[in-house]
Amino acid sequence: MTTSKFTFADLEQWFKERRVTEIECLVPDLTGVARGKILPRERFTEDRGMRLPEAVVAMGVTGEFPEVGPYYDVISPTDQDMHLRPDPTTVRIVPWATDPTAQIIHDCFDQHGKLIPFAPRSVLRRVCELYAAEGWQPVVAPELEFYLVARNPDPDIPLKPPVGRSGRAETSRQAYSIDAVNEFDPLFEDVYAYCEQMGLNVDTLIHEIGAGQMEINFFHDDPLKLADEVFFFKRTLREAAMRHDMFATFMAKPIANEPGSAMHVHQSVVSASTGKNIFSNEDGSPSQEFFWYIGGLQKYIPAAMALFAPYVNSYRRLSRNTAAPINIQWGTDNRTVGIRSPVASPSARRVENRVIGADANPYVALAATLACGYLGIKNRIAPSPECKGDAYLGDYQLPRSLGEALDLLRNEKDLAEVLGESFITVYTEVKEIEYAEFMKVISPWEREHLLLHV
Structure with a gap:
């Protein structure tokens, strides 16, 4: 069981004891899907972090992004990177993996070291x-x-x-x-x-x-x-x-x-x-x-x-x-x-x-x-x-x-x-495109009751 005092030195020892060879670097997106990258342990130890486009945590459940609108007042249209830092307290083994594999959740930061405000984990940190x-x-x-x-x-x-x-x-x-x-x-x-x-x-x-x-x-x-x-x-x-x-x-x-x-x-x-x-x-x-x-x-x-x-x-x-x-x-x-x-x-x-x-x-x-x-x-x-x-x-x-x-x-x-206003803006814009995608689908109820009756 991890604790808030779990450090990077402890993390290296944790990897060593379990003979970990791969690391799943995870970031929860707006839907709760695990985004990220899989790295060899040596690469993770050398870099202790990675980058992803900031929109990765701000997409809909269908993987779509808004094309225009207030969304791009928050997220740069140039598709900038966010810098990911692992939270050592979240490290877990991946029990179903064939080779010894660890999974660890990352927080998202901008190039100035500030938390990305629309990343879900950042929002909960803000409230706490x-x-x-x-x-x-x-x-x-x-x-x-x-x-x-x-x-x-x-x-x-x-x-x-x-x-x-x-x-x-x-x-x-x-x-x-x-x-x-x-x-x-x-x-x-x-x-x-x-x-x-x-x-x-x-x-x-x-x-x-x-x-x-x-x-x-x-x-x-x-x-x-x-x-x-x-x-x-x-x-x-x-x-x-x-x-x-x-x-x-x-x-x-x-x-x-x-x-x-x-x-x-x-x-x-x-x-x-x-x-x-x-x-x-x-x-x-x-x-x-x-x-x-x-x-x-x-x-x-x-x-x-x-x-x-x-x-x-x-x-x-x-x-x-x-x-x-x-x-x-x-x-x-x-x-x-x-x-x-x-x-x-x-x-x-x-x-x-x-x-x-x-x-x-x-x-x-x-x-x-x-x-x-x-x-x-x-x-x-x-x-x-x-x-x-x-x-x-x-x-x-x-x-x-x-x-x-x-x-x-x-x-x-x-x-x-x-x-956070930026979170509300990103969230509502993403949900609007999901709703628009749903409205393109004709349901069985509509075909059953409307096809020959209206």
Whole structure:
């Protein structure tokens, strides 16, 4: 397990002990895809860094870039390089590699040594630094849902649950079923073995509601460290699944008529000087900061939805009575709301953001939810009264489409100030071209219902 004190000297010793011959130099892009280069160990040791075009971290999920517009007010049209520096604390072995191979995440800098402001890891660093300036340390714990599906090379064919050890695929809901998880024991044995080799602090594995839908929980820790672990885990699970002749997907809504997949994020804030949870008073009651944090989430989540639900598919998940929230109500131990406060001791008092999709970039999602809470505390935003009933009986309070969400994000100046205006510009411009690409596709629904009827 790596620590914040892990140095380059330690890194060289780490390579030597594991006889590493190759290094995967990774940079998470806006989508969460691992970009970068693979270097021989000797070359990595000599250079201890590399360069990539700055637009590499600022492309859409289809690999496209905007051709004109505000995007090029931030990113040079001359395609300048960014300088990459490895973060020694992120080094992990690549368990599935044939030769001893390490993977290490890099931060992106410009030629003057400043962090590239639109790189996802830079955005999360920026928000954490705002907390540090107040004497606070945010703590997060993601719960990541995903589907196992049968291998499917044809995007025109709907996805289906995979066949398990019994030789049968799931056809019914199996929430929390131990036996249903055990159907995929060979896969999960590999996943846990890989995670152990990589030092990923994964906790509980459960079967979620959908057919073939699972959830993995992470232990609470520092936001940047947890974002790195989610980034690594997604890559690990996909690789392990393919080795067992199936796919693992973090799409928000991969299968019609099945629940969507979320990344619920538990979050709290502790005092850097005392180590105490600022969400609780000395007598154990909830503090004003606790309520202001919730107020910030309620005020800014609608504008942050393009960050929490980044694709057209994301909004298929957020519908009434599908185990996903439709509004920004809050409540104690209430899973129908968008903002839940689990029952916990005063020292563990926390807030759970249930709006975020499994398809969200973990760096961007954690930065955005922490930004909402930060603004709530700083601006002393009072929350609405607690929802003590079924929040699905209330009105929709979230944007219903990516286009609507992008408009809200562009117009929210407070979030832009915290996350960085250049990041918001690049992100929204990239999402616009993704949306334009989607609109070129004619769906089966349109052919079925419109072809001969309109």
